Amino acid sequence: MFDLIIIGGGPAGTAASVYAARKRINTLHITREFGGQSVVSLDIQNWIGTPHISGADLAKSFEQHVTEYADDIVTLKTGALATNIAHAENGFSVSTDDGEAHTAKTVLITTGADRRKLTVPGADTFEHKGVVYCASCDGPLFAGMDTIVIGGGNAGFETAAQLLAYAKSVTLLQHNDSFKADAITVESVLKDPNMTALKNAKITKVLGVAMVTGIEYEDVTNGEIKTLPAGGVFVEIGMLPNTALAEGVVEMDEIKRIKVDAKNQRTSVPGIWAAGDCTDELYHQNNIAAGDGVKALEDIYVYLKTR
Numbered sequence: 001m002f003d004l005i006i007i008g009g010g011p012a013g014t015a016a017s018v019y020a021a022r023k024r025i026n027t028l029h030i031t032r033e034f035g036g037q038s039v040v041s042l043d044i045q046n047w048i049g050t051p052h053i054s055g056a057d058l059a060k061s062f063e064q065h066v067t068e069y070a071d072d073i074v075t076l077k078t079g080a081l082a083t084n085i086a087h088a089e090n091g092f093s094v095s096t097d098d099g100e101a102h103t104a105k106t107v108l109i110t111t112g113a114d115r116r117k118l119t120v121p122g123a124d125t126f127e128h129k130g131v132v133y134c135a136s137c138d139g140p141l142f143a144g145m146d147t148i149v150i151g152g153g154n155a156g157f158e159t160a161a162q163l164l165a166y167a168k169s170v171t172l173l174q175h176n177d178s179f180k181a182d183a184i185t186v187e188s189v190l191k192d193p194n195m196t197a198l199k200n201a202k203i204t205k206v207l208g209v210a211m212v213t214g215i216e217y218e219d220v221t222n223g224e225i226k227t228l229p230a231g232g233v234f235v236e237i238g239m240l241p242n243t244a245l246a247e248g249v250v251e252m253d254e255i256k257r258i259k260v261d262a263k264n265q266r267t268s269v270p271g272i273w274a275a276g277d278c279t280d281e282l283y284h285q286n287n288i289a290a291g292d293g294v295k296a297l298e299d300i301y302v303y304l305k306t307r
């Protein structure tokens with residue numbers, strides 16, 4: 001039986017694994033691969049201490065950091081998916097997609113999330129060629145351009161607010177007749193003269209040549225198709241947390257994010273922690289996920305020592 005099983009190899013799981021090794025906690029680290037969501041980025045500019053790093057290099061550095069400290073204390077199981085977590089005698093059992101089951105006194109879930117993707121024609125073709133999913137990551141690349149935000153929830157309006165610092169204009173599209181964002185947020189963002197928000201505007205196509213040049217959308221009140229030129233399309237239509245493996249085990253919110261205590265990353269079940277984008281935290285960044293992983297590990301260490 002391990003002391004700890006960490007699931008996931010994004011910034012949250014990697015940070016936790018490095019701390020587990022250094023604290024000499026007998027750990028099994030299961031991950032499909034290292035890197036996490038920003039592995040597709042060509043240039044990550046806000047990983048603290050590193051002005052520029054590609055997602056691919058970030059992933060390599062994560063694996064290298066864990067491997068260098070793993071010693072005989074962290075056992076790595078890569079290329080594997082954890083499929084289920086269950087209670088077991090003195091702890092928990094984690095099943096993997098190769099048919100194995102592993103037991104540990106504690107579990108840390110850092111399985112992250114996938115962004116809900118646009119499914120209209122052109123969205124796939126121009127992904128990372130102007131269709132992007134993270135304003136604080138990619139916003140500066142669109143300085144001086146006309147930009148579009150898809151989605152009128154809080155994430156959409158917060159994205160618009162961030163873009164207004166660099167972009168020439170921001171046009172936000174909401175597919176029905178009401179914004180889901182808090183009224184106060186909507187009001188303050190709409191005060192900016194470079195901001196426009198359209199209701200009943202449903203994107204139907206992403207346009208482009210080598211890069212995005214704009215979109216087509218339908219005015220759903222009359223079916224009219226209109227064109228909007230833009231260099232960047234920021235998609236904020238929700239996240240899909242990778243939490244199926246813990247369903248029915250730990251408490252989750254209405255969109256299946258694991259509820260945690262932000263002070264220590266504890267879930268509703270003593271002995272199970274969660275960190276990063278699979279949780280109900282507010283902000284989604286590599287540095288934040290790594291910090292959450294560290295916080296969880298500090299708390300797991302105390303738990304194991306005082307158990």
Ligand SMILES: Cc1cc2nc3c(=O)[nH]c(=O)nc-3n(C[C@H](O)[C@H](O)[C@H](O)COP(=O)(O)OP(=O)(O)OC[C@H]3O[C@@H](n4cnc5c(N)ncnc54)[C@H](O)[C@@H]3O)c2cc1C
Nearest residue numbers: 008009010011012032036037082112137276277284285286
């Ligand atoms: C396109 C894009 C670009 C981004 N760019 C930036 C940026 O420039 N700067 C920034 O700070 N943030 C950026 N972000 C946000 C940032 O990537 C996330 O906030 C961060 O990756 C969350 O880390 P995490 O460890 O919680 O989860 P994730 O990064 O989602 O990692 C989850 C890990 O768990 C593994 N996994 C999932 N399910 C299982 C399972 N069942 N079994 C085993 N392993 C599993 C995955 O393989 C992965 O290794 C970007 C996000 C996107 C989508």
